[in-house]
Amino acid sequence: MPSQTGKVYLVGGGPGDPGLISLKGLECLRKADFILYDGLVNPLLLRHTSAQAERTARADSSGKRTLQQEQINQRLIAEAKLGKTVVRLKGGDPYIFGRGSEEAEALAAENIEFEVVPGITAATAAAEYAGFSLTHRDYASAVCLITGHEDPAKPSTALDYNLLAKFPGTLVFYMGLHRLPEIAEALISEGMSASIPAAIITKASTPFQRVVTDELANLPDRVSKEDLSPPSLIIVGECVQMRERIHWFENKPLIGKRIGITRPSGQAEPQIQMAVSLGADPVLMPLIEITKPESNAELDQKIRSLDQYEWLLFTSANGVQHFFDRVWEIGSDSRLLNRIKIACIGSSTAEALETYRLRADLVPDDYCSESLAEALIQRKPEKPVLWMRANRGRDIISTQLKSAGIHLDEAVAYHHQDAVALSEQSQHLIETGQLDWIGLSSPAIARQLAKLIPEQARQYLGNKIKLAAISPITAQAAEETGLPITAIATEFTWDGIFDAIQKASK
Known part of the structure; x- marks a missing residue:
């Protein structure tokens, strides 16, 4: 047994954009020995740590629990008792519908030292990335944060919809996508105007953010016709009408595009940041290592x-x-x-x-x-x-x-x-045609992609999956191996690759 118990940091990783974690949060990642991270955390944050990292989700995609909260608590305790610096990395903020306080109580009961590092909660990020302000002198002087998914073990709801319907400001429901019809009906039946502006936002602050707005009474029907998936927030209030005037995130030139970064993993940071700044989702797929x-x-x-x-x-x-x-x-x-x-x-x-x-x-x-x-x-x-x-x-x-x-x-x-295989993530995205672009920054990288790309995925090249070459020489090397090139950089740098992708995407 170690002579000294370790310490646990309950860190808010922000809502999805990897740039929204705090400086203190990054400091914790860099000094961690062990990290437990939620399914809502952007995996790109893990590039800031060399610690052992394990993903833990309280529920799988079907909603069935795969790991109980008590198991998470005990894992944090066990790792800390081994003398490790432990980071519990959570989406958004640890204490706002994040169950971080339950983890803190468990740690305190075992006399394990801990700190809480607040994170940007999904409500503020979702609203601002969607183009409206939760508070505004003309629309709302108060905000109410509400769970849209109460503990199913409760015998009855703890929410007073009569009070919520009369709340003088903006309502934000967390995790309420599948209960939107019930929430809208409850608010309207308690006297809220059926025509009040409302929105649902999914995957907030990520390249795959979706925003649907309408009057509250019409929103459930609108949403039923869209292919939306969690995580989500429902926002109800006059501030939603600001979106038409000040939305900005969807204007990014490569919004929603997945771009394969083929540079060595330790050198891809500038390309990751460039992709994120353009609204794209960078997919690390190093084809050579140095x-x-x-x-x-x-x-x-x-x-x-x-x-x-x-x-x-x-x-x-x-x-x-x-x-x-x-x-x-x-x-x-x-x-x-x-x-x-x-x-x-x-x-x-x-x-x-x-x-x-x-x-x-x-x-x-x-x-x-x-x-x-x-x-x-x-x-x-x-x-x-x-x-x-x-x-x-x-x-x-x-x-x-x-x-x-x-x-x-x-x-x-x-x-x-040469890389001996594609990463698991990039292999899946290529095989299913879900990668939009792959950047090729040398003839060697082009030739290695040709060796590793699955044969059944070649049908997607040039249509679903496009290739951008850093130079005519790299393009020639790619084409000699049967890889079709859609765009060639005019400046022979990764910045040039991104410029070529933007021009070809217009």
């Missing part, structure tokens, strides 16, 4: 002889990172580069260099190997050029420089390793 060389002997020798070279050449951000990591590991630093000029293949590589407070001396206008080689040839280097490269890739730089009589040395700074 690793260190098995031996650094050759790389170390080249680093120690940098003064022999006129130019140092980087063709990826990975090359930059692994080069400088190794420089530091052998006890040196960037002062080694005080007499060498640096060339980068494109803006992303140059930006990686800037994180080390170094500026590239050369970045070609077109971000490709051919343009970089030509730009170097024009500068007529008198001393050798050193290329920090991967263990494999196109040899066009080597071919062109050597043909021009330039002495080129190469050092393998990192390795590409």
Whole structure:
């Protein structure tokens, strides 16, 4: 038994948009040893932790309970007694219809230290992402948060619909999708106007948010004709009419699109953020991983002889990172580069260099190997050029420089390793045609997708599932393997891929 009991953090993960978790919530994820997370939590939040994480849901899709609350309580207690830092990650806010207080009571009864980290509750996020304000000087000066799904074991409802019908403000019912007809009927029968504006919002603040509005009396019939699924909120009040004037979330250019991000898992953060900012759902499906060389002997020798070279050449951000990591590991630093000029293949590589407070001396206008080689040839280097490269890739730089009589040395700074399989999520989405786009950022990634994509899913390529290539060279590699390309970036970066997807989606 550990000598000291751990601590539990009851963390609100927000309503769905992964950017809506608090800074303190992120801090808890980063220091956690063990995480229990609800089914309403966006799995993208787990990219901020290296802890063991387990999904726990109190009910399955049919509504049948699969894990009792008491079992969740006991699991938190058991993990904390092992001396671990435990995070109970919950959708929305832990205490607003989240049963977090029940978990806190269980922890307190066992004298286990805990903290509560509040989260943005679904009511505020749903309303604001739908385009109306729960309070407004012209419409409502009060808000009432109500459960739309009471404990079925109760002998009768604890809600007084007579009072609710007369409430001078906005009503918000949590989890009431399947009880909407009963809720509307109860309010109207107790005197609420049948024509008051009302809305139902499902999957609030996610790319798949749906909003249906109508008069309260008509809303159940409208909703019955829509294919809606939980989680949901019902909002009743005059503020709903603001949606026509100030809705904004649905205006995002890639709203509702699922986009496959094929970059190595540890490097996909900028693409995740870009996808979310455009309204898309990023699906992580790394097709290659980046690793260190098995031996650094050759790389170390080249680093120690940098003064022999006129130019140092980087063709990826990975090359930059692994080069400088190794420089530091052998006890040196960037002062080694005080007499060498640096060339980068494109803006992303140059930006990686800037994180080390170094500026590239050369970045070609077109971000490709051919343009970089030509730009170097024009500068007529008198001393050798050193290329920090991967263990494999196109040899066009080597071919062109050597043909021009330039002495080129190469050092393998990192390795590409092909993924042996698609992730479970991406495999399912591809097989069912539910992925809208896949971004291909290198010929190697294109070829690996062609190897791993299920044969039965090829029928969806080019129609349900479209492919966007980072460059004409990547597009050519894809098409040579039978993958149809719908869009090609004009700027050879991931930003360029997203721009191409936007243009093709209009």
